[in-house]
Amino acid sequence: MTSESVDEFRRRARAWLADNLPRLDSGDAMVLQRDELTSWRRARELQKKLFDGGFAGICFPREYGGLGLGYEYKKAFDAEALAYETPLMLNVPSFAICCATILDMGSEEQKRAHIAAALRGDEVLVQLLSEPSGGSDLAGVRTRADRRDGRWMINGAKTWSTWAFAADYGLCLARTDWNVPKHEGLTMFLVPLRHPGVTINRIKQVNGSVEFCEEFFDDVDVGDDAVVGEPGKGWEVASRQLYHERRSMGDGSEYTSGPGIAEAEDISVDLPSLVEETKQAGSERVRELVGRALAHRVVHRQLSEHVFHAVTHGSLPPAAGSIIRLSMAEVHDVENDAALAVAGPAATVDDGTGLLDIGTRYLGRQIASIGGGTTEMARNVIGERVLNFPRERAADRGVPFNQVRHGKA
Numbered sequence: 001m002t003s004e005s006v007d008e009f010r011r012r013a014r015a016w017l018a019d020n021l022p023r024l025d026s027g028d029a030m031v032l033q034r035d036e037l038t039s040w041r042r043a044r045e046l047q048k049k050l051f052d053g054g055f056a057g058i059c060f061p062r063e064y065g066g067l068g069l070g071y072e073y074k075k076a077f078d079a080e081a082l083a084y085e086t087p088l089m090l091n092v093p094s095f096a097i098c099c100a101t102i103l104d105m106g107s108e109e110q111k112r113a114h115i116a117a118a119l120r121g122d123e124v125l126v127q128l129l130s131e132p133s134g135g136s137d138l139a140g141v142r143t144r145a146d147r148r149d150g151r152w153m154i155n156g157a158k159t160w161s162t163w164a165f166a167a168d169y170g171l172c173l174a175r176t177d178w179n180v181p182k183h184e185g186l187t188m189f190l191v192p193l194r195h196p197g198v199t200i201n202r203i204k205q206v207n208g209s210v211e212f213c214e215e216f217f218d219d220v221d222v223g224d225d226a227v228v229g230e231p232g233k234g235w236e237v238a239s240r241q242l243y244h245e246r247r248s249m250g251d252g253s254e255y256t257s258g259p260g261i262a263e264a265e266d267i268s269v270d271l272p273s274l275v276e277e278t279k280q281a282g283s284e285r286v287r288e289l290v291g292r293a294l295a296h297r298v299v300h301r302q303l304s305e306h307v308f309h310a311v312t313h314g315s316l317p318p319a320a321g322s323i324i325r326l327s328m329a330e331v332h333d334v335e336n337d338a339a340l341a342v343a344g345p346a347a348t349v350d351d352g353t354g355l356l357d358i359g360t361r362y363l364g365r366q367i368a369s370i371g372g373g374t375t376e377m378a379r380n381v382i383g384e385r386v387l388n389f390p391r392e393r394a395a396d397r398g399v400p401f402n403q404v405r406h407g408k409a
Helices: 006-020 039-051 071-081 088-105 108-120 234-249 271-276 285-312 318-348 357-365 375-386
Strands: 125-128 144-149 152-163 169-175 188-193 198-201 211-222
Touching: 006 039, 006 071, 039 088, 039 108, 071 144, 088 108, 088 125, 088 169, 088 234, 125 152, 144 169, 152 169, 152 188, 152 198, 169 234, 188 211, 188 234, 234 318, 271 285, 271 318, 285 318
Parallel strands: 125 169
Antiparallel strands: 144 152, 152 211, 169 188, 198 211
């Protein structure tokens, strides 16, 4: 506990930020590109500054490198940090998903080693969940981990892993028992991505981004110390991981630092500036489009706060994190649709105005409806686990995984 009040903490953070981090409106700030390794090195340097300055991991426990402070301290720091360059790209998935999952489900050794290393900027962690043939059925993974000479040998493939090229470790869900139903035969591993048996390829999207990766595991051997949770209980870990993922996608995590995904500079569109740049402030139609998008953003911010506190106090179940994840996708879509409507045909031409960025963003519009689990999956979770609707029928429920039919056979 600290005797420092929130206001005192805020004033100290304000002074430290002014003395140590570059302002976004200065020539010293670097525009971080999530596709570039140089940006990831910069983010690690900024994170180390935060750690050395005593402002890293505000809500993480002190024994694992954090400050052990409450959510209100984090929000105070976030507000003061808005004008400064901070390592936002480390928030998701490294802090808000992976470190949060290790905090909840990992061993004491894993917590002390990896959370502290991430807070110092020494490690970046990512998720290794989706598979080439898996779709939205996460529990149907076929990447396998077999016991051999006291070690675990991992073989298989993962895909759509965000920023794996820049990471040191990945939380990898693998099948360790094929004779039980799919949810019961899984184990979560913390896998070093510089292992000689790991091959990482980058995936180029239609908008030119190469942030996603695919990974191939060929006899990647890890010890029991790599198991997160218990062998065979990987679904419990994955469920907690998904809880953190949905909250973080909806900007409802206490483990982030700075503005959330919905308001990050490379995700959110500065609509008022766009209106000014296109000289359409006098258009009633444009004002209506932009006003609607800004209203969505304000409502989402308030909804995120409400759901966070409701889950914390127990009036909503943890699955309610899907509510803000679904809301984030709606905000993103409305904002991008409005931006394209305001920019018009200029968003398709590189004429030096910078409006082509609006068109490029629109090409990736669906990302918000897919990342962190699809919006359809979010609706299912809300219906079944928040509103208590009947579960959908599943033909493979209770069936040993080695008896489940796959493909067209």
